[in-house]
């Protein structure tokens with residue numbers, strides 16, 4: 421079975437074609453600048469790469485070009501479109517409308533479009549556009565919506581509720597939904613496999629640390645709490661997102677800066693986080709270079725990030741009543757040893773014995789153990805693979 425995984429953004433469309441028997445990526449690539457002059461598809465297959473500079477005024481043309489690339493004489497990996505058994509679409513937000521991976525039908529698409537756009541206005545409309553474009557080009561191929569939020573659907577009420585009027589929660593669905601669910605699901609199940617245990621036997625804290633960061637408590641293979649909230653603005657401070665902040669401070673700031681409600685939220689999403697603290701960059705490589713050069717605000721941003729992440733690890737160990745494993749993943753989690761060391765420093769009381777030398781080792785794309793052999797709590801670096809989870813979920817649904 422071959423599954424095409426599609427991750428559509430407002431002006432981009434990333435894809436992977438995965439052979440489910442071997443779970444090998446047969447082809448991958450991405451269209452950029454869809455609807456903007458200068459659109460381009462960079463595609464890989466058969467160990468080769470090809471760049472298509474072609475006008476892509478919309479997502480339909482983009483997906484047509486992707487299908488063409490998949491059948492290309494040089495980089496192509498299939499002969500006919502019929503070889504694609506299904507398409508799995510990444511969707512950021514589900515609200516309470518979808519608890520799990522869902523087959524696309526006209527009703528499902530209608531619910532996605534009518535109910536969920538306001539929950540993720542930057543992401544969900546793009547996903548729906550991607551689904552519609554694929555449906556036009558491949559009308560008979562089954563398609564699934566795979567939600568970033570699904571893995572968090574097992575959170576108990578006490579974890580996902582905010583302390584607001586219950587009737588407002590009922591009427592408007594304002595509660596914690598979380599994000600990065602496919603990544604947390606993947607790395608927690610990989611951790612169990614690596615440790616030779618069943619997921620049911622483990623209490624794991626997964627730290628997805630990237631441009632957006634979230635931390636999840638996975639107890640017995642199920643999410644019981646996560647740091648992101650109603651939207652991906654909550655939790656630790658991120659590249660440009662503030663993370664958790666007192667709502668009164670938001671109103672105060674908005675008044676002082678003369679911002680509307682919407683502009684204040686945009687400010688918290690785009691102008692804050694480590695970029696706002698450092699005044700230098702949202703990229704951790706720049707922050708580390710800044711700190712090494714004596715920049716105090718870069719040092720502060722890095723300190724805040726590690727401190728806030730560490731606090732979630734501690735809180736989730738308490739919530740689960742124990743801890744067997746901490747997992748680091750995503751851009752920062754996989755590539756930035758100093759952040760991992762700072763997060764784990766002082767966690768000896770929980771049973772973490774950190775292996776500094778192993779932590780400094782090269783990222784070779786494999787799972788790496790960065791705790792000592794006798795550490796009660798295992799600390800692992802696990803490369804995430806959200807596309808594979810989307811493909812697996814789609815295959816399972818079929």
Ligand code: AMP
Pocket residue numbers: 629630631632659702703704705750751752755756
């Ligand atoms: P992500 O959102 O998961 O792609 O993570 C992106 C962030 O990871 C970047 O903003 C960097 O701060 C950080 N990072 C650190 N080292 C690397 C690296 N070698 N490759 C990619 N990202 C890195």
